[in-house]
Amino acid sequence: MLRMKVLRLTAGRSAFAIAIAARISTGRYSYLERGLLRPTPEERERLAEIFGVPGTSLFKPVVLRPRQKEREPVPA
Secondary structure (H helix, E strand, O other): OEHHHHHHHHHOOOHHHHHHHHOOOHHHHHHHHOOOOOOOHHHHHHHHHHHOOOHHHOOOEOOOOOOOOOOOOOOO
């Protein structure tokens, strides 16, 4: 998963909303978010501005760790 998707999900925004804000089609945004296309320099700049991060960090892979369940107390 790319950092761009994590940022979008954390912000609670839809892919559609980001695509509209970045002035790109939803299909192209989907491909960019999945790493299937590379953004143009202009797209990278607009997306970086939307997410408030450097453009170089948007397309880096992110490894998510599964949440650990809280342990229930053992009955006495």
